[in-house]
Amino acid sequence: MNVIKLKFSLKQITPMIHFQNENGATIRATELKPKLDRFILLWMVYENNKVKCNEQKIDSETEILKRIVKEKDYDNWIIDEKHIALNYKMRIKAICKDENINLLNHSNKRQKYLGNADYILDNRNKDEEDKYVSTFSKKILVEIICFDELLADKIIELLPILIDLTAFGLQQSKGYGNFRVNKIFKENKKQQYKPDIERNYIKLLKNFNTINNNVLIYKLKKGFNGYEKSLDEIAKLNGLIKKGMVTKVYEPDYLKNNESIINEKTAMKIHLRNKGYKIKNIPKSLNLDNNKVYYTRGLLGIAQKYDFAVTKCTNPRGNEINIEFVVKVTDKEEGKALRFPSPLHYHVAKDYKTIYIVINNKSLQVLQQLNPKIEFVGKIGDVSIGNISAQLSQKEEFDLEKFFDFVVLRKNENISKLEDNQNG
Template structure:
């Protein structure tokens, strides 16, 4: 005969990183059941497709259980942005229009647009939260009990969850303490000496953030730097890092797509100038030439809707003609959310090519990074787990159009570029892991450069956690 606790599962969750919450000022604002349950349903049904699920008209499936969430401690609510300080005047930093310049967390793009200004999202944090799951189906409760720790280890919540916001783990099931493991993740790295990490922002002393924000700023700064080494690389004062995706593309015999863009939009003569100035070898991003078809590769780690190509500040080696070709946006034109597929105007870019007339829009609106970062504080040390996700097959089925915009006029475009069809996130990260000891060869910086040391320490601790 079933006991009372066979119908109910009580969890104590530990929160590691804050949620970006759109109702932060409401009482009890924390993890939302309306986000948690659909995710848990999908996770369980992926584990066992034969579970009795209710099918909804929209195609979604749901399982028969209820969730109740209760914060066990006071919820901290704090802003996502804080005013920066002008180091010379010691006053608030302001832009040329007199507006306050704010600093935020590295992996978050600041509150922008009219909706953000009306009701900006905030960060919420509650160290411990109680989650009660109840159902008359005792077998379903048993299955949830067996899988709930892995579920929370492989999922984050709220906005920017793939970058580590909204990280929870199961601390207890009932009164039983749960041993933390990396079940469901693929890799992890350690962020050593978090307090010694130097972030670039200096906050205005009269409105400075508290300890929680400063800790998160350092943690997300480290995650941001790690992700840059995978996709974009780093080119800042004092440090230059070639991204792993370039080395992966070269290993597959694919030309670096930034070189393809430069050849198209700046011209071969400008590419030649850069190669000569940097003494670029055939193994460098600007020097490597492939006989294969050109593919998009960086966007497989997250589709960038636009890239700003700024004019160089100081480039005495570059001709005036080449410098003048800079200062444009490279854009993936895409459909808006409310665009109708049947409307002719919805399939056209709001601009035209001087020779080809109206330009069709890309069908893929957005594609997030195929990695999930899972920050976990364990015994006073920050670890960041990594899960690799499958890339949606439709991403490889479409040709992409890239448009060069200058002063809002469409100047030129590249048609019919495709994503590299054999790419998988797991294969890419295995490539990174197998060659992780070579990270020092990717970096040009002084030995005591703090960014250099941070990157090296993260790669030295990188380990595989899934057999």
């Protein structure tokens, strides 16, 4: 049996937020290896034009992989068919942990990246419970022992693309936990590799967009001085995108029947008004019609809990209230609970001059076709205030590319769409 030793040197770009507070804490091999296994197989499925799946299923990619494994196209690569595991071993080591990670501002208070990052500990309160820590290592080594030459070459080809596409830890979709492959070694000999995130993204588009626009990629080229400014810019951009999902100031063609839609926040306020709460800026003529309530924010990811403060809203005692809504999303046919993480992921270039927005457009389209049942179960403290039903806009009602053109590109001349015919 051939034993091939590979080594990848990674450069950390942004802090990783997680629960591990011990020295050497970094990306876990138990997280990276399954992602790499799936990515390699899925890449080869599209590369070999073997894409056949049920587009109505939100786990359609898993269906593809299980079918390929069952057909044993890569029989000598697979060590565990049940968990879709490939035949190699991985170990990850963090070197030179940076203890001076900048989480504090000049007033000695925690920076609030993304609007609220109070769940991050600074170095003075490591024993505080129910908090996460933020780590930054100057160098990460991914060591792999592989038992097949062709599989080893595929890992060399695709691990850098996966690392450019993936982040790790908490808030990974918002720019935290970014890493980039810096150097590659095979049998302790340095391989020719020039780090180029844009070239890797163009390869990604060419491979996965042969049939549909499964992946959309936009880039903000501006130039930032370190990860702090990059994370702040991501927070602003993410806020703009979310605001664009619910605004009614204009009638864009990316959201059909916009004027007849009641967003979930407005529906909640009408519901409270009907319960006797005082709500300003809600016309008395506006009634709660569940057929018109749309959870448009849900197209950009559905969280299990949904907290917000209702402004200009008081209970009969004159107190301002906070509402917690638990969101239940289920398959209408099977009644199974569905999870839908954000299809938007932000990735920071190694030199901090560019931020990329990678969108899993296929996962959004599958969710729209599935048209799940959405219900908000509301509480004020321990008191229930009832349920609100909502729905998602279908593909013919909401077009994500048109949305980005209208809301994002139109307002920022530094943002452009990455096309697969561009030179990497």
